Amino acid sequence: MTSNFNPAWTPARDPAQGRFATLTFERDVAAPLSVLWQAWTAPAARAVWAAPTPSVVVEFLEADTRVGGREVSLCKVEGQPDIRCECGWLDLEPARRSVNYEVVSCEGVTQSAALVTAEFSGTQERSRLVVTVQLSSLAEDMEAGYRQGFGAGLDNLAAVARRTMVLQRVIRAPRSIVWNSWMNPEALPQWWGPDGYSCRTTRIDLRTGGEWVFDMIGPDGTVYPNHHLYHEVRPEERIGYALLWGENGPKHADAWALLEEQDGATRVTLGMVFSTEAEFQQAKGFGAIELGQQTLGKLERFVKAR
Structure with a gap:
């Protein structure tokens, strides 16, 4: 899931010092499972919920949601350098599971890499999403940024699914x-x-x-x-x-x-x-x-x- 990283990061003082974390996010969504899957994968829907906050503008440069395809976006905040997010789709099992890598960079410098696994379950009435992010970061506060950005993004996703x-x-x-x-x-x-x-x-x-x-x-x-x-x-x-x-x-x-x-x-x-x-x-x-x-x-x- 690209574009939901909070861009308010601070460069690490020691770039060689790696930071690793496994983050888990869960959402129960008042929408059918088939709708939640489309809201998660369809580029037109992702563009609606991608920005974690109103102050962030997300510009999609590429969007190809299929195994081997990738999604490239820029997160723009006034007065800050653009954050580039690249997502590569590794596995897509409709209405069941998706796996993608995500690389976040700024001004040509990689800030983090992550493996994102999303598990779907539910019925024609309600659905559930569990997202696991295995994060490796080179910049300070990336874990906090991911927690805030993914949390806000998944809240947006749940709201979008309810009107899809x-x-x-x-x-x-x-x-x-x-x-x-x-x-x-x-x-x-x-x-x-x-x-x-x-x-x-x-x-x-x-x-x-x-x-x-x-x-x-x-x-x-x-x-x-x-x-x-x-x-x-x-x-x-x-x-x-x-x-x-x-x-x-x-x-x-x-x-x-x-x-x-x-x-x-x-x-x-x-x-x-x-x-x-x-x-x-x-x-x-x-x-x-x-x-x-x-x-x-x-x-x-x-x-x-x-």
Whole structure:
């Protein structure tokens, strides 16, 4: 788990003097196990909860959550040098376990290295996370910084999981076909939205830094303005974007779509971190889960018809 290190460290007077510690953090989370796992691993969700305090700004330079992939981020605090965090994923067992290394450096000097193991358990109602950090540090107060940073970060994670919605569907088609149906500007508006809804596009540019400005029109003719801002597009893998209420309106969710190969089919995961827990509960109350599943059903039918 990168980016949750407290950057208020003090350089060691004797760099050769190593410091070792094993730290354990436990959290019970009022969210389904599948949701907690997505909040822990999906880059779009990690970007929401990564900063341990409001005074820290986290900038992600790389994010590749798969075995052999890495995540690189900068923790920025006004008046202090940037802290670089590099995370390398060593093991990922969905909804069970993750293992990663983490190296923290500043101005080219390594401050610490750690092995981070996260164990997951739970049900569709509640979940539990136990994180063990085996820390080796070369700077003073790194153990204290890790305790504070990981503690705050996991509190943020628990809060984010409580307002995260995750929808999944396995589509019996190759990933390339599902991806092309999603990222084709002519195809996407044809299937996006629940049953009975249609899309009227103003602008569409499906690439990193692009956008989709459109209206969703309900069966009764009600118009719902939408604006998607795409901040990450990894071909045939995942999409990260922000959902706004109308063109340049307030953001109501950070979202991602993940496409994974599964025995010749494609597992599609659609995740959304709502801006507040109240918005999440409101969306859940008017049937957003069922409507989202209808949207994925339309995608499946569209793919099969091609």
